[in-house]
Amino acid sequence: MDVQPLTYSQPEFHPQVGRSVSIEQAAQLLGVSRRTVYYRIRDGRLRTIRTLGGSQRVLLDSVEEMRAIG
Numbered sequence: 001m002d003v004q005p006l007t008y009s010q011p012e013f014h015p016q017v018g019r020s021v022s023i024e025q026a027a028q029l030l031g032v033s034r035r036t037v038y039y040r041i042r043d044g045r046l047r048t049i050r051t052l053g054g055s056q057r058v059l060l061d062s063v064e065e066m067r068a069i070g
Helices: 024-030 036-041 060-069
Strands: 048-050 056-059
Touching: 024 056, 024 060, 036 048, 036 056, 056 060
Parallel strands: none
Antiparallel strands: 048 056
16 A cells, blocks of 8 residues: 655745834824824724834835825
């Protein structure tokens, strides 16, 4: 009997380190208050990640998209 090893493929992992900013930095870049940043996160207009320590950081790509829209 020929036994094949069981393989598990998982999606490629792309870490976002260095590609995120703090809530405060996002607010400064967008020229809005921290509260507005939280509203835009809640509405789905800004995307975030959680650090290993539990902090919420805003993905820089979503900040740049928001700045382009105006």
